[in-house]
Amino acid sequence: MAGSVLEIKNLHVEIEGKEILKGVDLTIKGGEFHAIMGPNGTGKSTLASAIMGHPKYEVTEGSITLDGEDVLEMEVDERARAGLFLAMQYPSEITGVTTSDFLRSAINARREEGNEVPLMKFIKELDKDLNFLEIDQNMATRYLNEGFSGGEKKRNEILQLMQLKPEIAILDEIDSGLDIDALKVVSKGINKMRGENLGCLIITHYQRLLNYITPDYVHVMMQGRVVKSGGPELAKRLEAEGYDWVKDELGIEDETVEQNA
């Protein structure tokens, strides 16, 4: 069987003592593209952060496994080496570390000691992906994310996705703050990676991104749970009609996880 399987069962997550996720169930297989949609404050980004192991999020109940392995038992770096990747909504700026040095460290972290990627090969592959994503070559020698525009940061996240070739990629609002041209380029990068070896979870507010990347499955999140799932047609309907019909259908009055309560 090609690709990996990420299985999330009854996931409950707290931040600073407050429960945000209240029982999420979701399975992503290699080759499948899933979109998670939903209004603000429903727990979408929390799900992404919890899967990757963000230090502020605490899993209180449920399980996450990757090909049967317990992800929650792994450190953040082990999760990445096991095949998970999260394109972050707010990537950190790392002063003094160039994008290219960082990428080489990340690639080599996946390889055995003594089997590091040859420098020339690395540069060639990097140049290829930079060109593909229409990124200025000098980004490679700039400090990671430092002084990058919002669009540059997003492109850089996709550059990392292309370079690191994970099994399961989670894209947390990769479309936010992008103009239409940047959105097209970012989508082009993601679509290039599409294949039976990549499972993908796309988190977004807007249907807009899904015009460029057609998901196989669409899920709606409210109140810290997946409340509705369907095919690409679900995203279209949400775009056209908004979320109120979903709330009506399910009898939900306040879709958020009461963060402001």
Added chain:
Amino acid sequence: MTVETKLPYNNEYIEQISTNRNEPSWLRTLRLEALEQVESLEMPKPDKTKITRWNFTQFKHEFTEGEAISSIKDLPEVLQEYFDQDNIPENLIIQRNNSIAYATINDDLKKQGVIFTDIFTALEEYSDLVEKYFMKDAVKVDQNRLTALHAALMNGGAFIYVPKNVQIEEPLQVVFWQEDAELALFNHVLVVAEENSKLTFVENYISSNSEQETIANIVEEVIAMDNAKISFGAVDNLSSGVTSYVNRRGVAYNNATIDWALGQMNDGNTISENITYLMGNGATSNANAVSVGRGKQIQNFTASIVQYGKASDGFILQRGVMKESATTIFNAIGKIEHGGTKANSEQESRVLMLSPDARGDANPILLIEEDDVTAGHAASVGRVDPLQMYYLMSRGISKEEAERLVVHGFLAPVVDQLPIESVKKQLKQVIERKVY
């Protein structure tokens, strides 16, 4: 409470070493007068670091010859790594204990009148020139007890002189190797760049004594005459047995530039001050320094730029990484004197703590005596950002490697200023060794 600092060396001893070295009489007089003042002068008072119990008086001073070498390949392995074997500098002096083990200089530079030699040869051959600058305008004999002690007991160093209009592109490098574990290093470096000249100087201090205790009392004077440009790099890497006093001072006249890139990597207790006087109009100095503290070492670094000239420009940039139970104080002092109109004084000091027992402090100080100036400062003491670690680790990079990247990145703005590629590489290696 004051601790008596009885000197084990007297007048006869000073006269003896001066005679043995065949020193000019002005220096003998200067040494003897300095010795007289030692007892009455105060110890330096580094801000927020108590040095009353530090050893500055227990050491061996008797002349100790170091074996000469004919090629860099004859150096022990620990020193080999300080050089790029395929690219041995053309202008290089290696001081081993109290003598010169190796010295080479490009012939063209010699013909142009460049002097690049050890301090004792300079005293024999260019006595008047040395006298003109030696502990006159940059560091004074009576600055404190340790500078007086330095003058009395100076036992090594180098003299670099670049004549008017001579612009040197290739760097001049000196390695001070304290091979004898007990020998005290009273090292004096004097760099003079005449009008409209240019040079790059890089020095290394190396020792490997962790058991035996000794001291290093280092005074360095850097003089840039009108329009001269000096780029000064250093990697101090004395080991834990050495208590160090390092006093590096620069004087820059009209439109002159002195840029410092100091790798302060000693493993023993260290007080280090780096002061640049911008005397002339349009003079500039960038004082860049990095330090890594480890073990139980206590360090105090003062970087200061004192601006007298009009439209002068001073920028202090300090970075420190503290691990284990090391303690380090970083003082940055920007001073604009009365009359220094249109001067600009900037400073940034940042300290990164890697362990809960490490102590670090950054004290930004601006002293402004003039209205029409610009000045700014930034200082911070913090720990590694957990979100940076999360981000790096989320790409598969291990915790240790992620921390290593953050630390190197944190120090990079200063390390990248080092003027010689091989020395930059070497500083990175020293940082690597000290941090991991």
